[in-house]
Amino acid sequence: MRALAPLAGLAALLAVPLVVTDQYALHILITTGIFIIAAMSLNLLLGYTGQLSLGHIGFFGIGAYVSALCSLGFQLEFTDRLVLTVAPKPVWLSFVIAVATAALFGFLIGKLSFKVRGAYFVIVTLSFAEVARLVALNWVSLTQGPMALNNIPPFTLGLSDAWQLTFYRKLPNYFLMIAIGAGAYLLIARLVRSRLGRAMVALKENESLATSVGIDVTRYLVLAAVVSAGIAGAAGSFYAHYVRIIDPDIFLFIYTVTMVIMIVTGGKGTLLGPIVGGILFGFIPPVLREVAGPELQWIIYGLIMIVVVFFLPEGIVPAVTRAWAARRGRAATASARSPAGS
Amino acid sequence: MSDPAATELLKLDGIGIRFGGLVAIADLSFSVGSGEVVSLIGPNGAGKTTAFNIITGFCAPSHGSISFRGQPLNGLKPHEIAGRGVVRTFQKTSLFDTLTVLENVLTGLHRLGRSGALQVLLGLPSVGAEQRRLCERAAEILDFVGLGGRQDQLANALPYGEQRLLGVAIALAADPALLLLDEPVSGMNATETTSFMAILAKIRARGITTLLVEHDMRMVMEVSDRVVVLNQGRIIASGVPSEIQRHPEVIQAYLGQGRRRARH
Amino acid sequence: MDQLSQHLTNALVLGGTYALLGIGLTLIFGIMRVVNFTHGELYTFGAYMTFFAVSVAGANFFLALALATLVGVLLGAAIEVVLLRPLRSSDIDTTMIVMIGAWIAMQNGEQLIWGGVAKSIPTPFPTAPLVVGPVSVDWLRIFVFTAAILLIIGAHSLIHHTRFGRAMRATFADRDTAALMGINIGLVHTATFALGSGLAAAAGALLGPVFVVTATMGNLIALKAFAIVILGGLGNFTGAAIGGFILAFVEELGAGYISSGYRDAMGFLLIILVLMFRPTGLFRRAERIS
Numbered sequence: 001m002r003a004l005a006p007l008a009g010l011a012a013l014l015a016v017p018l019v020v021t022d023q024y025a026l027h028i029l030i031t032t033g034i035f036i037i038a039a040m041s042l043n044l045l046l047g048y049t050g051q052l053s054l055g056h057i058g059f060f061g062i063g064a065y066v067s068a069l070c071s072l073g074f075q076l077e078f079t080d081r082l083v084l085t086v087a088p089k090p091v092w093l094s095f096v097i098a099v100a101t102a103a104l105f106g107f108l109i110g111k112l113s114f115k116v117r118g119a120y121f122v123i124v125t126l127s128f129a130e131v132a133r134l135v136a137l138n139w140v141s142l143t144q145g146p147m148a149l150n151n152i153p154p155f156t157l158g159l160s161d162a163w164q165l166t167f168y169r170k171l172p173n174y175f176l177m178i179a180i181g182a183g184a185y186l187l188i189a190r191l192v193r194s195r196l197g198r199a200m201v202a203l204k205e206n207e208s209l210a211t212s213v214g215i216d217v218t219r220y221l222v223l224a225a226v227v228s229a230g231i232a233g234a235a236g237s238f239y240a241h242y243v244r245i246i247d248p249d250i251f252l253f254i255y256t257v258t259m260v261i262m263i264v265t266g267g268k269g270t271l272l273g274p275i276v277g278g279i280l281f282g283f284i285p286p287v288l289r290e291v292a293g294p295e296l297q298w299i300i301y302g303l304i305m306i307v308v309v310f311f312l313p314e315g316i317v318p319a320v321t322r323a324w325a326a327r328r329g330r331a332a333t334a335s336a337r338s339p340a341g342s
Numbered sequence: 343m344s345d346p347a348a349t350e351l352l353k354l355d356g357i358g359i360r361f362g363g364l365v366a367i368a369d370l371s372f373s374v375g376s377g378e379v380v381s382l383i384g385p386n387g388a389g390k391t392t393a394f395n396i397i398t399g400f401c402a403p404s405h406g407s408i409s410f411r412g413q414p415l416n417g418l419k420p421h422e423i424a425g426r427g428v429v430r431t432f433q434k435t436s437l438f439d440t441l442t443v444l445e446n447v448l449t450g451l452h453r454l455g456r457s458g459a460l461q462v463l464l465g466l467p468s469v470g471a472e473q474r475r476l477c478e479r480a481a482e483i484l485d486f487v488g489l490g491g492r493q494d495q496l497a498n499a500l501p502y503g504e505q506r507l508l509g510v511a512i513a514l515a516a517d518p519a520l521l522l523l524d525e526p527v528s529g530m531n532a533t534e535t536t537s538f539m540a541i542l543a544k545i546r547a548r549g550i551t552t553l554l555v556e557h558d559m560r561m562v563m564e565v566s567d568r569v570v571v572l573n574q575g576r577i578i579a580s581g582v583p584s585e586i587q588r589h590p591e592v593i594q595a596y597l598g599q600g601r602r603r604a605r606h
Numbered sequence: 607m608d609q610l611s612q613h614l615t616n617a618l619v620l621g622g623t624y625a626l627l628g629i630g631l632t633l634i635f636g637i638m639r640v641v642n643f644t645h646g647e648l649y650t651f652g653a654y655m656t657f658f659a660v661s662v663a664g665a666n667f668f669l670a671l672a673l674a675t676l677v678g679v680l681l682g683a684a685i686e687v688v689l690l691r692p693l694r695s696s697d698i699d700t701t702m703i704v705m706i707g708a709w710i711a712m713q714n715g716e717q718l719i720w721g722g723v724a725k726s727i728p729t730p731f732p733t734a735p736l737v738v739g740p741v742s743v744d745w746l747r748i749f750v751f752t753a754a755i756l757l758i759i760g761a762h763s764l765i766h767h768t769r770f771g772r773a774m775r776a777t778f779a780d781r782d783t784a785a786l787m788g789i790n791i792g793l794v795h796t797a798t799f800a801l802g803s804g805l806a807a808a809a810g811a812l813l814g815p816v817f818v819v820t821a822t823m824g825n826l827i828a829l830k831a832f833a834i835v836i837l838g839g840l841g842n843f844t845g846a847a848i849g850g851f852i853l854a855f856v857e858e859l860g861a862g863y864i865s866s867g868y869r870d871a872m873g874f875l876l877i878i879l880v881l882m883f884r885p886t887g888l889f890r891r892a893e894r895i896s
Contacts, residue, residue, distance in 0.1 A: 052699055054706075112881055118698060119641050119840065123832045124881060127874035130829055138867035187463050194462040194469060195448075195455040195476070202449045205438040212398060212432075213516040214424035214453040223459055253825070257706060264703055298714040305707030306689065309700055 006185070013178050017171055026170040032282025033177040034239050037184050039259040039274035041231035046260070047269030048192055049224045050204035052122050054256055055109075055129030056232055059102045061251040062132060063233025064240035065143060067091075067098035068152045071241070074142060091155050095237045102233020103226045110225030117221075126253070133251030148247035155241045173242050180238055184231045189271055191227060200224050201269075254298075261301060265308050267315025276316050349376035350412075351551050352428070352520055357396060357406035358575075366392045368575040370406070374520065374553055379546055381554045381562045384572035385595065390555040391433055393572070394522050397553075398430045399423040410520065425453060427519035431509045431526060433555075439498040443489060446497050446508055447480040450515030454479070480515065487511045487541055503534045510541070520551045527558050539565055563587065571595075609862065611741045617851070617858035619747040619816070622754030625850030626809040627827060628834030629761060629843060630802035636841025637778045637798045639698055643705040644685060645806050646828025647712040650821060652678050652807030653814030654716060657725045667730050671753075671811045678807020679800045686799035691792065709828075717821035724818040750812045757808055758847055761801065765843065774798060778841065806831075826870050833873035837880055839887025849888070852876075 020026055042056045073088035089097070105128075113124040136143045143149060155167040155176060167173050191197050199220045202210035211217060240246050258281065259274075266277025281301075288297045312319055350373050357370040367389040374380045382390050395401045397408055399420040408415040415423055438446050455476060457469045484490050487507045492500065497508060506526060513521060526542075527535045535558060542565050545552060556562050562569060563583040571579040571586060573595045579586060586592055627649060634642045652674045659670035689708060693701050731745040765771035776784040777794045785791050810824070817823075834853050838845025853873050861869035880888065 046699075050699065052702060112878065119635065120836065120881065122641060122702065123836060124877060126829060127833065127877050130826075131871050131874045134868060134871045138865070186465075190462055190465050190469075191459075194473070195452055195457060196459060196462055198445065198449045199452055201441070202438055202452075205440060206436060208400065208420070209432065209436045209438065209512070210449070211420040212400075212424055212430050213450045213512060214421050214429075215449075216419075216421045227459075227463070254710075257710060260703065260706065293718070295714040295718040299711045299718070302707040302709070302711030302714070305710070306704050309704050309707070310692070313700065 006189075010178070010182055014175070017174055023170050026174055028282065028286055030170065030174050030177050030242060031239075032278060033174075033181055034235050034242070035255075035258060035282065036262065036275055036278035037177075037181050037235040037238075038232050038255075039262040039278050040181075040184055040188055041228045041235070042256075042259045043263045043268060043274045044188055044191070044224055044228040044231075046263055047267075047273065048197060048204065049200045049221055051117065051221065051224075052260075053109075053125040053225075053228070054122050054253070054260075055125030055127065055132075056228075056259055057251055057253070057255040058125070058129030058132045059105060059229040059232035060236035060239070060255070061129070061136065061246075062105055063098040063102040063236030064246050064250055065136060065149070065236075066101045066233075067094040067237035068149045068240040068246055069142070070094035070097050071153050072149065072151070077141065088153075091153055091241055092157065095155075095234070095241075098237035099230045099233045102236065103230035106225040106227075106229025107222060109229070110222035111218075129251055129253065129256065133248050136248035136251060143248070146247060148245050149240075150245050152240050152244040152246065154244060155238070167241070177238065177242075180234060184234065185271065187227065187231065192271070196220060196223060258301075261305050261308075263315075264305065265312075265315055267317035267319070270315070270317045270321075273315050273317045280316075350374075351376045351378075351410065352397070352553070353409045354393075354397070355407045355409075357393070357403045357408065359392060359396060359401065359403045365575055367396075367403075370572070370575070370577060372570050372577065372580060374551060376551055377546075377549060378567045379542070379552045379554065379565055381556060381566040381569045382572060383556065383559075383562055383569060384578075387574075388572040389575045390572055391524060394430055394524055394553075394555060397423075397522065398428060424516055427517065428522070429513045429516040429518035429520070430522035431513045431524055433524040433528070435502070435505050435509060437497040437505060437508055437512070440496060442494050442496055443484065443500065443508060444477070444480055444493040447483055447511050447515045448476055450483075450512035451476050451480060451517075453516050483511050483515050486514070486544065488537070503530050506530060507538070507541075514545070514550075518550055520553065521545065522553045522555075524555050525557060526554070527556065527561060535561060613858045613862045614855070615741055615743050615747075617854040619743075619751045620813075620858065621851035621854030622751045622758070623809040623813045623850075624830065624834055624854050625758055625847045626754055626805045626812075627831040628838060628846035628850045629758065630805035630809075631831045632835045632838060632841055632843065632846040633765075633774075633798055634802040635835060637774060638690070638795050640690060640799075641698065641702050641705065641832075642799075642802065643702065643709040643828065644712060645802070645831055646824030646826075647709055647716070648678050648682060648803045648806035648824075649810035649813075649827050650713070650716055650819075650824035651681060652810030653727075653819040653823065654720060654725075654810075655807070656811040656814050657727050657819050660727055661725070667728075667815075671808070674811040675804050675808040678810075679804035681807070682803020683796050683800040685803070686796045690795070690799065694792075694795070713821055713824065720819075720821060722821070724820045726818045727815040729815045744816075746815060750816060753812055754809070757805065761805060762843065764801070770797065830870075830873045833877045836877050837888055842887060845887055852888075 016029065017026065020029065038056065038060050042053060045051045045053045070086065070089045071091050071094040074086050076084040078084070109125060109128055113121045137145055139145070155173070157165045165172070167176055192200070199210065199215045202215055203217055203220060207217065262277035262281050263274050264277070265280060266275065267273030285297065288300065292300070308315070353373040355371050357367060358365070359367045370389070370393060382393060384390055392401070396403050397415070399415065399418050399422070403416070410426055410428055415426070415428070438449055441449070455472060457472050461469050481490070481493065484493060487510055489504060489507055489511060492504065497505065500508060506529070510523065510526060527538050530538065539561055542552070554562070554566065566583055568581065569583055569586045570577060571589070571592050578595060579589045579592050627645065631642055631645050634640055655674035655677050656670045659665040659673050660667055665673065685708065689704055690701060693704060729746050731749065735742040735744050736748065765774055773784070773789045773794050774797070776787065776789055777791060781791060830853060834846055834849040837849035837852060838847070853876065856876060857869050857872045860872040
């Protein structure tokens with residue numbers, strides 16, 4: 001039963017294009033999906049370890065840039081004599097390199113800031129994304145700076161040159177997004193349900209008790225940061241090969257904020273939270289766009305964030321789960337003892 | 343049976359700690375032999391919990407050395423000390439509040455798990471097998487402390503006495519060779535205390551050495567092999583319970599006050 | 607050499623306002639344990655208020671500065687009472703998310719009201735700079751630096767020589783004990799947030815005329831203020847004041863001699879260096895871990 005629900009959800013997601021055939025709507029679905037994957041990865045840190053990574057878009061952007069650059073090929077000029085030329089790589093290899101690079105940054109950031117955690121972690125991650133943006137903007141010889149990286153090749157899958165599938169159109173990209181999302185979901189689900197995930201939650205819940213039974217704080221926080229950054233990098237890489245043009249604005253703080261809103265609204269620390277919140281916030285903008293300018297839209301976002309924290313502090317998914325459990329509980333109490341507490 | 347010199351498990355030698363200008367512990371030396379139950383008693387502020395914090399690595403002593411099985415514990419982090427089998431409970435009830443009772447104990451079992459990140463992410467079958475094994479072990483521990491029927495309740499929804507027991511269950515899950523219990527029966531009523539003493543006897547029967555901080559004298563005198571009395575950061579007496587009960591300085595420093603603090 | 611002294615003078619002017627921002631933020635964090643993301647918006651708000659008073663309402667420049675600071679204080683108090691007071695028992699993440707929401711709403715509110723065109727604020731100072739040897743300094747910049755220093759001294763004596771300051775320091779040291787001693791913690795929190803916000807608004811009012819005023823001017827500034835706070839140690843007044851000047855010097859010299867494109871990255875590199883080598887900040891002994 002419990003194993004079947006995600007499969008049913010996956011089947012429903014795969015069936016969506018049967019209903020939605022409009023290309024623009026499909027595009028919205030794909031970009032929303034990419035954001036949901038990124039939000040799922042952030043949720044691993046924010047929801048399960050309690051560490052707010054406000055520079056999460058940094059991992060996403062690094063994934064996008066690394067993947068784009070690897071697939072396009074690039075040159076690094078250290079001196080006039082010492083030039084490192086990297087020939088264009090296949091997209092799947094670029095994807096792998098992007099994930100690894102983002103994960104490496106997750107490792108470094110984690111190592112650096114988990115010694116002190118809390119407010120420091122927030123500020124370090126925030127700064128990290130901002131530095132990444134400035135590098136993308138100023139390292140023009142590598143990134144083209146504000147001129148953007150163009151003509152990024154689309155995803156290709158194939159055994160040989162003769163037998164290749166290239167993801168130019170929306171529909172195959174939708175399925176690819178679902179595949180990456182399902183993979184990310186599976187990894188995160190496995191992690192949080194394992195002893196490693198329990199260790200992460202334990203640190204958030206009660207750090208001194210956790211250490212007193214032998215849980216190494218730094219180790220599991222760094223592990224969470226690595227996995228989280230790697231998944232965000234995967235989302236970024238896919239984004240780059242889907243839209244096929246990226247510029248330094250990919251690192252804007254506002255994107256991290258969007259992820260945070262999705263997680264907080266949906267329910268942090270739940271597997272479904274970022275998905276529910278993400279679907280909600282994926283569809284609000286196209287609707288709002290009809291009636292409000294971008295500023296008003298963002299004001300509404302900001303207010304929603306505040307309102308959610310005040311009135312639905314746990315988010316939608318836990319609230320619904322509880323209401324559901326309470327209903328079933330009431331039905332059952334007639335004969336059985338009621339559970340203690342609320 | 344209680345010959346500490348024969349198999350000395352824990353040894354504190356000249357431990358002292360200062361907080362700012364305040365001397366919390368002046369000079370503390372004692373040892374706990376394998377299989378013993380030793381109680382650390384003394385009036386509030388005598389430095390008992392501080393001693394626990396030092397032994398388990400939660401704070402570093404200003405001077406002195408601690409060894410466990412002949413190896414120094416100084417400078418190790420709390421999780422490393424737990425990793426050697428020295429596990430504590432907390433004076434103030436300390437649980438993973440929003441997790442279920444079973445999850446609390448599963449978390450306590452962390453040290454016994456072996457699956458690493460790669461196995462977990464790949465979803466290897468060994469991970470599931472280990473999970474089932476640990477769940478069984480957790481259920482066993484809950485039965486052991488008498489919380490068998492409470493598995494799926496949230497920790498913070500348990501009544502107070504059961505929360506105290508869950509705290510002990512979490513510590514037991516971490517497979518201690520030396521268990522440090524910080525006022526385990528504080529706040530419990532007489533019946534609960536009596537049944538806790540039975541649990542303590544079972545813990546002892548499992549071969550787990552216990553260092554106990556407790557205010558409840560009935561329990562201390564009944565369960566301890568030896569008692570160490572602290573006052574104002576120094577040991578003022580130590581010996582078997584019958585000696586301690588007759589020791590004039592102890593009566594003056596502690597037992598006289600203890601009556602007034604009986605409720606505590 | 608001329609260039610160097612020019613850079614140093616610029617750094618002093620910038621450093622004064624950075625110090626104001628850092629002090630406000632570090633007070634709020636130290637006393638309330640709130641990571642204040644609206645700080646940069648208060649800075650922006652101060653600049654727009656000055657613009658409004660001078661250019662729209664036609665007020666005297668100095669009066670406008672005082673007015674902007676005062677309204678910043680009131681706005682800060684309002685934010686504290688409405689958004690933070692109900693959440694006082696919540697953890698730091700919760701308040702942080704609320705403050706991020708407020709930040710986004712405020713920034714876009716400003717964008718909506720004032721539009722995307724940068725505003726410049728006219729000042730009564732002569733346009734000809736003061737020339738001393740190789741260095742030339744605008745009169746405006748001299749005024750900004752002086753005013754910032756006076757405000758820093760004012761805030762310092764408020765904290766160290768008044769009854770209210772004593773209550774703030776007591777709350778900082780130990781909130782529960784302070785409450786037991788009869789200190790009204792709610793009032794201290796509101797006043798602290800108002801004071802910090804006022805300093806941020808003053809910084810914006812002072813720096814607005816030096817540069818131009820835009821709705822997004824607070825973004826980088828907020829991040830820099832965080833850098834200053836980390837540099838000085840979270841909650842450390844003197845550390846924040848010195849940290850403000852250090853950041854300004856590093857930025858100014860980095861932009862002058864390394865690369866102007868990375869000017870704004872200097873603060874973050876400083877953060878990373880500090881965290882690597884002195885995680886509790888440059889000026890604090892490592893005894894307080896929250």
